[in-house]
Amino acid sequence: MIVMLAFVANADAQGILGRLKDRAVNAAKNAVENKVTNKVERETNNAMDDVLDGKKKSKSSQNNDGDVEAADDTYDPQAGAAKSDFVRGSVVMFEDNMQGEKVGEFPSKWDLVRGNAEIATIQGQKCIALVDGDGWITPLVKGGIKNYLGDVFTVEYDMLFDDRPKDGAPSIELDIMNENERNDNELFTIYYSMASDRQTIDCDYVRPTQEGYTHKEGKSTAREVCVINDARWHHFALSFNKRAIKFYVDGKRVINVPNAKAGAGWLTLWSGHMDKRPTYVKNVVIAKGAVELYERNATDMSAVEKAIAETGKFVTNNILFETAKATLKPESMSEIQKVADYMKKNPSVRFEVQGHTDNQGSDAVNDPLSQQRAEAVVKALEGLGVDGFNLRAVGKGSHEPVADNNSEAGRAKNRRVEFIKK
Numbered sequence: 001m002i003v004m005l006a007f008v009a010n011a012d013a014q015g016i017l018g019r020l021k022d023r024a025v026n027a028a029k030n031a032v033e034n035k036v037t038n039k040v041e042r043e044t045n046n047a048m049d050d051v052l053d054g055k056k057k058s059k060s061s062q063n064n065d066g067d068v069e070a071a072d073d074t075y076d077p078q079a080g081a082a083k084s085d086f087v088r089g090s091v092v093m094f095e096d097n098m099q100g101e102k103v104g105e106f107p108s109k110w111d112l113v114r115g116n117a118e119i120a121t122i123q124g125q126k127c128i129a130l131v132d133g134d135g136w137i138t139p140l141v142k143g144g145i146k147n148y149l150g151d152v153f154t155v156e157y158d159m160l161f162d163d164r165p166k167d168g169a170p171s172i173e174l175d176i177m178n179e180n181e182r183n184d185n186e187l188f189t190i191y192y193s194m195a196s197d198r199q200t201i202d203c204d205y206v207r208p209t210q211e212g213y214t215h216k217e218g219k220s221t222a223r224e225v226c227v228i229n230d231a232r233w234h235h236f237a238l239s240f241n242k243r244a245i246k247f248y249v250d251g252k253r254v255i256n257v258p259n260a261k262a263g264a265g266w267l268t269l270w271s272g273h274m275d276k277r278p279t280y281v282k283n284v285v286i287a288k289g290a291v292e293l294y295e296r297n298a299t300d301m302s303a304v305e306k307a308i309a310e311t312g313k314f315v316t317n318n319i320l321f322e323t324a325k326a327t328l329k330p331e332s333m334s335e336i337q338k339v340a341d342y343m344k345k346n347p348s349v350r351f352e353v354q355g356h357t358d359n360q361g362s363d364a365v366n367d368p369l370s371q372q373r374a375e376a377v378v379k380a381l382e383g384l385g386v387d388g389f390n391l392r393a394v395g396k397g398s399h400e401p402v403a404d405n406n407s408e409a410g411r412a413k414n415r416r417v418e419f420i421k422k
Contacts, residue, residue, distance in 0.1 A: 083253040086237045086246070089154040089289025094141045096284045098126040110137045111144060113268055120280065122160060123233075127282035130271040138268045139284065147179040149264040152290045155238040157269070160280040162231035172271045172279060174238060178213040179265025185214040187264055190238065190247050190255065198224035201254045203245060206261040213263060220245075222254040233282075240264060241290035258294075304342040308349075314339065314419040317412065319377060324361075326372035328380060336377065339419055340384035350390040353377050354418040358411035359398040371395025377417055392422075 096109045101119040106112065107128050115134035120127055130137070141148040155174065174190040181187070188205035205218040226249045228234045237248040242262060247255035267286070271279035307314040318335040321328060328336075343349055355374035357366040374393035382388045403410035 084248075084251050085253065085291055086154075086239060086248045086251065087289075087291055088156065088237075088285065089152070089287030091288040092285060093148055093153075093288060094139050094284070094286040096139070098128065098282055101126055107137070109140055111140050112136070113138055113270075115272075120278065122280050125282060127158075127160070127280045129278035129280055130269070131278045134270075134272050135279065136268060136270040138266060139286065141266075141286065145179075146177075146266040149176065149240075149266060149286075150288065151240070151242050151262045151264065152288065153240055153264065154287050154290055155267060155285070156236065157284045158233050158235050158282045159228070160231065160233045161229050162277065163229035164231055171273065173269070174236070175268045175270060176238075176240070176264045177266055177268070178263045181213050181265075186216070187213050188216065188218075188245060188257075188260055192228070196224070197227070199226050199228050200224055201226070201247065201249065203247060203255045203257055205245060205257060208243065208259055208261045210261060213261070218257065218260060220255050220257050225254045226250065226252075239291040241293045244291075244293055246291055304338050308342070308421055312421045314342075315416055316418075317416050319417045321373055321376070324365075324369070326369065326376045328376055333380070336380050337384060340381050340386050343381070343386045343390065347387070347390075350392075350422045352392050352394055352420040352422055353381075354394050354396050354420060356396045356400060356414060356416045356418065357398050358414045359401070359405040360411065363397055363399075367395055367397040369395070370397045374417070 094109075096107070098107065098119060101107060103119050103121055103126070105119055106117060107119055110117065110128070113136035115130070115136050116132040117128055117130050117135045117137050120129035122129075128137070129135075159172070161172075171191065171193050175186040176188050177185065178187050186204075188203060191202045191204065192199050201222045203218075203220045204216040205220075206213055206216050207218045210217060226234075228249065235248075235250055237251075239246040239248075240260075243259050245255060245257035245260050246253055269281060273279075304314050316335055319328070319332045321332075339351075343351070353374045355370035355372075355377070357370050357373075359366075371393065372395070374395055378388065378391045378393045381391060398405070398414065401410075401414045402416070403413035405411050405414060
């Protein structure tokens with residue numbers, strides 16, 4: 001009996017030990033699997049964070065447009081020095097740090113467009129509070145004139161808005177207008193809505209080719225590039241130089257428009273929101289001068305390439321001839337060189353070279369003259385190394401005007417050479 005009990009006890013013990021061993025093995029196995037899973041999840045999350053944060057990728061990848069992004073030493077769109085190139089204009093036209101203002105009063109250096117604004121104190125600093133859900137103000141520069149900006153200027157300001165509860169964010173605009181236009185008819189607008197975790201900056205602008213200043217066909221968008229609804233002060237800066245709009249948030253450029261219409265006169269700041277929580281603004285500075293204008297050097301190929309890409313033709317009024325002759329003026333060669341460079345870079349491209357005249361003189365004179373001028377351009381291009389097989393001269397005379405021949409300005413536009421891609 002004692003021997004049998006000992007045998008049973010030993011067997012039970014071995015069974016228990018076996019089960020414990022199995023559990024230990026399974027636990028170890030699960031622990032390894034969980035660790036690997038967690039590591040993969042962490043690495044995946046880190047990789048996603050890297051992508052969302054705009055960090056460089058260590059390996060080549062492909063974006064949604066199918067363009068390959070190179071590795072390591074490529075340009076980082078979130079960290080490039082070129083995106084922090086803001087320089088304040090050298091001559092300050094307007095500056096308001098709100099010091100000496102009385103809390104609760106309308107800011108003395110500003111005028112009201114609509115809604116309401118008043119001096120407030122936030123985080124121990126005086127500022128302008130745009131209140132009542134529709135605060136719209138404009139600086140009083142040189143007694144309130146509306147033509148102080150010009151074609152080269154910078155604008156800076158600090159702004160704070162608290163949307164940490166995520167229960168109602170404003171739309172905010174910096175509006176630049178022509179001196180003869182009223183509010184709502186902006187030359188261009190910097191617009192940002194606070195309604196998401198990360199903010200998107202938009203710029204709507206009038207293109208140089210448009211008539212007037214009110215219809216904005218141009219648009220540039222920087223999606224979710226900053227967090228500016230966190231109850232902290234953030235610095236905003238605008239540079240306009242003849243045609244280039246650049247906008248910065250906390251020193252980083254987020255908008256870069258190369259060709260917008262000039263004609264800026266005055267500006268406004270606007271904040272509209274339903275919950276009527278104020279938007280706070282301080283340290284406003286407007287100055288003459290701007291970030292240096294980027295000009296393409298040497299051949300300026302972009303003028304030809306862009307025109308061909310967008311319209312299939314390159315039209316120029318800068319190829320000039322002696323009056324009533326097909327003799328090219330020397331200053332025409334720089335423009336012809338641009339076309340020659342483009343064609344040598346794209347040797348399979350064929351052009352119909354069209355000569356156009358104004359309506360001064362009869363068709364009997366203008367038709368053959370336009371043909372001879374087109375042939376002179378073809379000959380000049382061949383002299384610059386272009387294959388004549390890819391060129392065909394066609395004279396159009398005055399039959400296809402693009403402007404009114406009743407004015408000198410219109411006739412000058414009609415005297416042109418067109419390179420039509422075939």
